[in-house]
Amino acid sequence: AYSGYIKWSLAVRVVTLHPSPPILAPNSSSPSLSPNMFWGSYRPQVYFGMKTRSPHSVVTGLMWMSQAGAPSLRHTCEQGDGLARYGWLMHDGENFGIQEIQDGGFTLSTEFVKRPGGDHGGDWSWRIRASPEASSSSGQLVSLMFYVATDGQGTLTPHVEGKRHVTHVTGMSEELGQFTLRFPKAEGGGSHISYNYLSTSCPGLHTVTDVVRTSLRDHFTHPTESGGTRGNKRRYFGLDTYQPPPLPPGTPTRAPHTQLVVHQLTLQLPLQVEVVFESGSFQQRLGQLSGLSLSKELERHKSNMENRFKGIFRLEEKGFIPDQVAFAQAALSNMLGGMGYFYGSSLVQSPHNPEPVLYPAAPLYTAVPSRSFFPRGFLWDEGFHLLLIARWSPALAWQSLVHWLDLMNADGWIPREQILGSEARSKVPDEFVIQKSENANPPTLFLALRQLLANKETVGDAVHLLRRAWPRLQSWYDWYNVTQAGLLPHTYRWRGRDKDTLRFLNPKTLTSGLDDYPRASHPSEDERHVDLRCWMALASQVMADISQLLGEDGGHYLHDNRILTDNALLHQQHWSERLGAYADYGNHTHNTALEWVRPRAAPGQDPRSLPPPQLIRVVRKPPRLQYVGALGYVSFFPFFLQVLNPSSPHLGRLLDHIRDSDKVWTPYGIRSLSKSSSLYLQRNTEHDAPYWRGPVWINMNYLAVRALYLYSHMEGPHRDRLASLYRELRQNLLANLYRQYKDTGFLWEQYNDQTGKGQGCYPFTGWSSLVVLIMAEEY
Ligand code: 6A9
Numbered sequence: 132a133y134s135g136y137i138k139w140s141l142a143v144r145v146v147t148l149h150p151s152p153p154i155l156a157p158n159s160s161s162p163s164l165s166p167n168m169f170w171g172s173y174r175p176q177v178y179f180g181m182k183t184r185s186p187h188s189v190v191t192g193l194m195w196m197s198q199a200g201a202p203s204l205r206h207t208c209e210q211g212d213g214l215a216r217y218g219w220l221m222h223d224g225e226n227f228g229i230q231e232i233q234d235g236g237f238t239l240s241t242e243f244v245k246r247p248g249g250d251h252g253g254d255w256s257w258r259i260r261a262s263p264e265a266s267s268s269s270g271q272l273v274s275l276m277f278y279v280a281t282d283g284q285g286t287l288t289p290h291v292e293g294k295r296h297v298t299h300v301t302g303m304s305e306e307l308g309q310f311t312l313r314f315p316k317a318e319g320g321g322s323h324i325s326y327n328y329l330s331t332s333c334p335g336l337h338t339v340t341d342v343v344r345t346s347l348r349d350h351f352t353h354p355t356e357s358g359g360t361r362g363n364k365r366r367y368f369g370l371d372t373y374q375p376p377p378l379p380p381g382t383p384t385r386a387p388h389t390q391l392v393v394h395q396l397t398l399q400l401p402l403q404v405e406v407v408f409e410s411g412s413f414q415q416r417l418g419q420l421s422g423l424s425l426s427k428e429l430e431r432h433k434s435n436m437e438n439r440f441k442g443i444f445r446l447e448e449k450g451f452i453p454d455q456v457a458f459a460q461a462a463l464s465n466m467l468g469g470m471g472y473f474y475g476s477s478l479v480q481s482p483h484n485p486e487p488v489l490y491p492a493a494p495l496y497t498a499v500p501s502r503s504f505f506p507r508g509f510l511w512d513e514g515f516h517l518l519l520i521a522r523w524s525p526a527l528a529w530q531s532l533v534h535w536l537d538l539m540n541a542d543g544w545i546p547r548e549q550i551l552g553s554e555a556r557s558k559v560p561d562e563f564v565i566q567k568s569e570n571a572n573p574p575t576l577f578l579a580l581r582q583l584l585a586n587k588e589t590v591g592d593a594v595h596l597l598r599r600a601w602p603r604l605q606s607w608y609d610w611y612n613v614t615q616a617g618l619l620p621h622t623y624r625w626r627g628r629d630k631d632t633l634r635f636l637n638p639k640t641l642t643s644g645l646d647d648y649p650r651a652s653h654p655s656e657d658e659r660h661v662d663l664r665c666w667m668a669l670a671s672q673v674m675a676d677i678s679q680l681l682g683e684d685g686g687h688y689l690h691d692n693r694i695l696t697d698n699a700l701l702h703q704q705h706w707s708e709r710l711g712a713y714a715d716y717g718n719h720t721h722n723t724a725l726e727w728v729r730p731r732a733a734p735g736q737d738p739r740s741l742p743p744p745q746l747i748r749v750v751r752k753p754p755r756l757q758y759v760g761a762l763g764y765v766s767f768f769p770f771f772l773q774v775l776n777p778s779s780p781h782l783g784r785l786l787d788h789i790r791d792s793d794k795v796w797t798p799y800g801i802r803s804l805s806k807s808s809s810l811y812l813q814r815n816t817e818h819d820a821p822y823w824r825g826p827v828w829i830n831m832n833y834l835a836v837r838a839l840y841l842y843s844h845m846e847g848p849h850r851d852r853l854a855s856l857y858r859e860l861r862q863n864l865l866a867n868l869y870r871q872y873k874d875t876g877f878l879w880e881q882y883n884d885q886t887g888k889g890q891g892c893y894p895f896t897g898w899s900s901l902v903v904l905i906m907a908e909e910y
Pocket of ligand 1 (some may be wrong): 897
């Protein structure tokens with residue numbers, strides 16, 4: 132009975148939040164304490180939409196569709212939509228944003244600006260313009276659909292003029308009080324505008340696209356002008372009524388979760404439409420924020436941002452041309468415009484509860500790696516994001532950081548991938564949803580913390596946050612040391628590697644962030660991972676710094692740091708002489724391959740009844756305990772994270788590898804895995820293309836350029852070489868990312884090591900946006 136109790140209490144601990152008081156006061160995001168951050172484009176998963184930083188916010192958004200051909204509705208960011216380009220050209224993370232979207236034949240610009248006032252986060256306005264790309268598509272018929280939807284609370288009332296024209300929506304909700312959403316008359320759009328609307332309810336925000344799509348009928352007609360004659364009528368798709376699918380008999384009827392009002396206008400290009408949101412508690416409004424006053428506000432914020440950007444990044448002084456500066460500004464804007472506010476529960480599995488259970492519901496304000504493919508928080512991505520965000524606004528970076536730390540459980544664990552709320556959940560295949568409580572992810576928040584601590588102007592204001600964060604940081608640090616320890620003292624091992632060694636050419640290590648980067652071929656307790664050790668060296672340094680800042684002595688963190696940066700011990704535990712570089716250690720052989728294996732028929736068995744052939748791993752030479760002979764990002768970690776002494780005899784050898792085109796050097800940046808490695812560009816299974824086995828990744832390249840820069844400024848035998856490598860690598864990265872952006876319209880998840888072409892998912896304005904810091908030489 133006692134052991135049953137222990138098991139139960141351990142299982143409960145996994146889904147119990149950390150006992151120290153949350154860093155964020157429960158109402159810290161409320162409109163009274165943080166009015167200017169209440170509303171925002173915190174829905175990075177849609178092309179254009181806004182919500183508030185509250186758990187069950189009313190949301191607003193835009194859908195559109197060309198009326199040429201079969202209707203294809205644009206709403207959530209989808210690679211499948213095949214848009215030639217979309218993204219924020221400017222966005223300051225707080226007041227305004229300007230986005231440009233290129234769809235087949237026309238360009239949409241979506242702009243918003245906020246105006247503070249009242250007790251509920253103030254007003255905001257949108258301006259949407261659409262213009263034909265070529266003169267041929269002028270006159271093209273396009274529909275814009277503006278919607279507002281509730282998330283479990285609040286009410287909406289559409290005000291309809293004539294049969295189908297919604298002029299405004301009034302509403303009321305917990306977080307907003309009373310409000311009005313107005314749709315002033317559009318400009319341009321040919322001589323006629325057709326209106327449709329939908330007012331309905333549905334099971335939740337994740338169903339909104341479907342509800343709208345299934346409510347479209349094509350029996351509406353729109354008068355058009357052609358060749359100067361009026362009276363031509365064109366059929367178009369308009370919102371009609373929504374018929375919810377019949378519920379299976381016996382289903383209990385529940386109050387609908389989401390109330391939805393959609394205002395559709397159909398008109399010819401070019402066009403300009405505004406939307407005005409007015410908060411009921413905003414009393415002294417000086418006129419509507421539309422037309423001229425909206426233009427003025429947009430201009431004012433635009434020039435503020437340009438000046439602030441100039442002042443912070445000083446790109447002109449470094450010789451960048453205006454178009455390159457605009458590129459950098461767009462990269463930063465996409466990072467900021469990609470910040471979301473999510474609320475909900477992770478699904479968590481632990482050794483103590485094999486059935487996944489719900490983590491406590493909590494908010495997360497965070498940037499996201501990719502608006503289309505991964506519009507949610509990822510722990511180690513965020514540390515990199517914050518390096519850029521902290522340069523722009525330390526306050527925004529702190530906000531995200533403390534949200535993440537507040538997600539920690541009683542054991543000191545933070546779930547790696549945050550899939551919070553029904554909208555986020557609807558984008559993730561089932562097999563990726565569950566978070567395992569033994570699994571880590573690099574503690575890159577320490578990178579961000581180091582950056583924030585170095586800012587002498589703002590660190591003073593942050594001391595109170597650090598004080599509240601301190602117990603959590605201690606638990607987090609301890610959690611890695613307790614759960615990810617290696618067998619030998621001061622070594623570390625990523626838990627949670629793939630277990631099925633028959634299927635994978637090399638079992639993945641998703642927890643390390645480097646997924647399929649080659650590690651020991653046969654996962655075992657004997658493994659030690661050099662990247663994790665270096666992350667912990669960094670962590671111990673930052674912990675010691677914070678401890679001293681808070682007036683403690685930093686004692687055991689300094690002690691840990693001395694050991695983890697002891698180059699002799701590092702050499703002993705991780706230097707592979709054969710590789711001439713640092714390496715993981717474990718039960719390993721590089722003599723593995725994937726082979727098709729055909730099941731044999733037993734005598735008399737019909738061969739057609741056999742299961743299909745399978746691609747499985749064969750091991751040609753038995754594994755033994757040794758260093759893993761893969762040269763690539765992991766081999767350079769002691770350099771990337773400045774654990775290596777600048778006078779180390781190994782530095783020169785690492786630099787040789789780095790500059791070697793037969794190994795990791797490319798004209799586009801440093802590739803993840805050496806060309807000489809047996810796993811270079813190898814698939815891991817029939818369906819798993821190489822990922823961290825060759826392509827160029829920008830987060831690691833940022834660490835590389837930064838290390839070259841920092842070491843070139845330290846006393847040591849390789850200073851000149853470091854400086855020239857620095858210049859070359861920086862130049863290669865900048866030139867390629869800029870060129871790819873110009874060619875494709877996007878920043879990408881990774882870059883091909885042979886052609887430099889962007890690949891993987893896009894837009895990927897997470898850590899690839901670090902290009903801004905590389906341009907600015909901010910390290
Ligand atoms: C897949 C598919 C609609 C993989 O940038 C986020 C992470 C990184 O943290 C990690 O280092 N990416 C990198 O190796 C993307 C991971 C996406 C996993 C979920 C679900 C959804 O398709």
